[in-house]
Amino acid sequence: MPAARTTEGEVGAPGGVTLPAEVQGDLRAIEDSLLRFHARHATRIGDAARHLLDAGGKRLRPLLTCAVVRALGGDPRPSIDVVAAVELVHAGSLLHDDVIDGAELRRGRSSVHAAFDAHTAILAGDFLFSWAFDRLAREGSRELQVAMGDAIRALCEGEVLERERRFDPDTDLDHARLVNRLKTAELFAYAAEAGALLAGADGPRRAAAREYGLALGEVFQTVDDLLDWEGDPGAVGKPLGRDLAEGLLTVPVTLAAERDPGLRDDVRAYWERRRVAPEADGAAAVRLRLDAAGAFAAARELADRDAARAAAAAGSLPVGPWRERLCEAARRAVARDR
Amino acid sequence: MPAARTTEGEVGAPGGVTLPAEVQGDLRAIEDSLLRFHARHATRIGDAARHLLDAGGKRLRPLLTCAVVRALGGDPRPSIDVVAAVELVHAGSLLHDDVIDGAELRRGRSSVHAAFDAHTAILAGDFLFSWAFDRLAREGSRELQVAMGDAIRALCEGEVLERERRFDPDTDLDHARLVNRLKTAELFAYAAEAGALLAGADGPRRAAAREYGLALGEVFQTVDDLLDWEGDPGAVGKPLGRDLAEGLLTVPVTLAAERDPGLRDDVRAYWERRRVAPEADGAAAVRLRLDAAGAFAAARELADRDAARAAAAAGSLPVGPWRERLCEAARRAVARDR
Numbered sequence: 001m002p003a004a005r006t007t008e009g010e011v012g013a014p015g016g017v018t019l020p021a022e023v024q025g026d027l028r029a030i031e032d033s034l035l036r037f038h039a040r041h042a043t044r045i046g047d048a049a050r051h052l053l054d055a056g057g058k059r060l061r062p063l064l065t066c067a068v069v070r071a072l073g074g075d076p077r078p079s080i081d082v083v084a085a086v087e088l089v090h091a092g093s094l095l096h097d098d099v100i101d102g103a104e105l106r107r108g109r110s111s112v113h114a115a116f117d118a119h120t121a122i123l124a125g126d127f128l129f130s131w132a133f134d135r136l137a138r139e140g141s142r143e144l145q146v147a148m149g150d151a152i153r154a155l156c157e158g159e160v161l162e163r164e165r166r167f168d169p170d171t172d173l174d175h176a177r178l179v180n181r182l183k184t185a186e187l188f189a190y191a192a193e194a195g196a197l198l199a200g201a202d203g204p205r206r207a208a209a210r211e212y213g214l215a216l217g218e219v220f221q222t223v224d225d226l227l228d229w230e231g232d233p234g235a236v237g238k239p240l241g242r243d244l245a246e247g248l249l250t251v252p253v254t255l256a257a258e259r260d261p262g263l264r265d266d267v268r269a270y271w272e273r274r275r276v277a278p279e280a281d282g283a284a285a286v287r288l289r290l291d292a293a294g295a296f297a298a299a300r301e302l303a304d305r306d307a308a309r310a311a312a313a314a315g316s317l318p319v320g321p322w323r324e325r326l327c328e329a330a331r332r333a334v335a336r337d338r
Numbered sequence: 339m340p341a342a343r344t345t346e347g348e349v350g351a352p353g354g355v356t357l358p359a360e361v362q363g364d365l366r367a368i369e370d371s372l373l374r375f376h377a378r379h380a381t382r383i384g385d386a387a388r389h390l391l392d393a394g395g396k397r398l399r400p401l402l403t404c405a406v407v408r409a410l411g412g413d414p415r416p417s418i419d420v421v422a423a424v425e426l427v428h429a430g431s432l433l434h435d436d437v438i439d440g441a442e443l444r445r446g447r448s449s450v451h452a453a454f455d456a457h458t459a460i461l462a463g464d465f466l467f468s469w470a471f472d473r474l475a476r477e478g479s480r481e482l483q484v485a486m487g488d489a490i491r492a493l494c495e496g497e498v499l500e501r502e503r504r505f506d507p508d509t510d511l512d513h514a515r516l517v518n519r520l521k522t523a524e525l526f527a528y529a530a531e532a533g534a535l536l537a538g539a540d541g542p543r544r545a546a547a548r549e550y551g552l553a554l555g556e557v558f559q560t561v562d563d564l565l566d567w568e569g570d571p572g573a574v575g576k577p578l579g580r581d582l583a584e585g586l587l588t589v590p591v592t593l594a595a596e597r598d599p600g601l602r603d604d605v606r607a608y609w610e611r612r613r614v615a616p617e618a619d620g621a622a623a624v625r626l627r628l629d630a631a632g633a634f635a636a637a638r639e640l641a642d643r644d645a646a647r648a649a650a651a652a653g654s655l656p657v658g659p660w661r662e663r664l665c666e667a668a669r670r671a672v673a674r675d676r
Contacts (some may be wrong), residue, residue: 040492042502119498150472159384
């Protein structure tokens with residue numbers, strides 16, 4: 001699942017390990033809201049959409065919206081269906097990703113594509129997008145609607161940009177960063193901006209919320225790129241360097257290539273070996289070389305800088321425990337391990 | 339392309355063979371409007387979307403919107419980007435259909451799926467949906483937005499319902515009609531209703547426009563089902579009875595089965611023969627049997643009745659040449675031959 005967006009570690013829920021009562025309440029309200037859609041005639045399409053939604057997920061994006069609303073002194077619950085719409089968009093995009101990747105698993109259960117079929121998964125994705133827009137059409141403002149459309153297009157463009165450079169060893173850090181921003185961070189930016197809009201915030205605070213979400217999303221995706229290289233290459237289960245095997249040069253690899261230009265030739269040779277013998281595994285050797293070039297440390301530094309950007313943006317929000325939670329969430333996002 | 343919606347004959351353009359100057363002008367404005375979208379970073383996704391849009395198409399749905407606006411005394415041109423959004427939705431759904439069907443051709447050129455890849459086609463479809471919503475978010479009313487969401491969900495449900503009964507010989511006329519309404523007619527209904535909304539029509543006229551579009555869309559899809567059985571089975575190019583070969587029982591076949599119950603066993607046997615020998619062609623024999631059961635005549639009668647429903651609904655619009663053109667378009671839709 002090279003194009004899959006963040007694996008969504010526990011850090012996501014703002015507030016840390018023990019969730020404050022408000023977050024627990026918001027999470028329950030989000031879960032309830034996510035089930036409020038229906039198919040009029042084709043129960044199969046609703047079942048397919050619920051198959052993914054029921055499998056869980058951290059609901060990071062709508063929780064982010066709630067946290068921003070609360071940081072600005074508002075209450076997200078009366079707008080919870082609008083808040084939860086971003087998770088429907090995320091779920092719809094996962095359905096389409098899984099078809100594209102031929103993924104068999106998603107969130108520990110069979111993907112919709114595997115449990116139903118690709119046809120139903122594509123249409124269930126469209127169906128969820130359409131429900132998200134329905135919620136914004138009925139209860140959201142024009143600004144929210146336009147911002148969501150922008151975020152969805154960013155997501156689509158990011159996915160296409162990423163794929164279009166598959167197996168191109170000259171992919172550079174700028175490209176990897178742009179892909180991460182488009183495919184992951186823009187939807188986080190939308191979620192945070194939506195919180196500001198729902199709380200009726202002024203322009204500067206709306207911009208600060210958006211910047212917070214963008215930076216947090218970039219942290220998440222950088223850490224996701226890092227996690228792809230963690231684990232025991234001999235262990236069963238999670239393969240090492242899946243992204244690279246799929247032809248994707250992510251942040252750590254492009255960072256390493258800046259420091260160790262010969263790496264690009266090695267990557268080309270690695271792909272060539274796998275092309276001839278798909279089971280050939282040179283990932284452990286690549287990891288050693290990435291580590292020697294300081295790629296992992298550099299990627300963590302990048303994530304740290306983005307987390308600091310997020311905290312700085314949160315500094316424009318009113319002082320209080322929710323602002324602290326947002327800053328803490330950014331710090332914890334760097335350290336997450338799954 | 340069994341799930342493809344109407345093949346869009348020349349009848350679509352309201353007004354008949356020689357298009358009135360207003361229709362020609364509206365068509366040009368629609369064509370211009372269709373090109374007003376862009377990709378910020380991934381030019382490939384824009385190229386893919388344009389690959390389909392540039393291949394032509396009759397633009398029936400936005401022309402229908404324009405005709406209804408004009409019938410109600412309005413001018414569609416100031417709202418042309420909103421008007422054209424329905425064509426973006428139609429194009430997006432064709433992109434997804436072609437991936438689902440593995441179609442190699444669309445509108446006489448390679449499908450996006452074939453010319454680019456399935457991944458880009460899925461994302462370009464999402465991209466076009468999102469541009470359609472963007473237009474409605476910026477310039478459309480809440481009613482328009484909600485109605486478009488409803489139409490997209492109907493389309494998704496229709497596609498899923500159709501597929502879920504593939505190779506089920508007990509599929510009946512009610513099911514075939516429901517599929518046709520959902521997968522085709524509801525978007526026509528939206529297009530006509532959008533015209534009423536853009537013209538500021540009252541509730542009864544809005545309902546009449548919607549009913550006109552729904553009935554016209556049903557005529558189109560019934561005739562599409564009929565056209566699947568036309569042509570010379572020995573000729574190269576268009577195979578006969580493609581829908582049935584793909585496992586779909588459309589309106590003519592289900593009508594025949596009501597009159598000739600033994601047909602269902604024959605259809606089962608036909609599928610079984612094709613399963614064993616995919617190149618086996620029994621379509622000509624099935625056509626003879628459908629004809630003997632009066633299926634084609636009955637389907638034309640059904641289309642006639644729907645065209646009469648459309649004309650009756652148009653009767654609630656103001657007297658004038660545009661109302662006449664709408665009635666004429668419904669009559670000509672029955673007689674179209676491609």
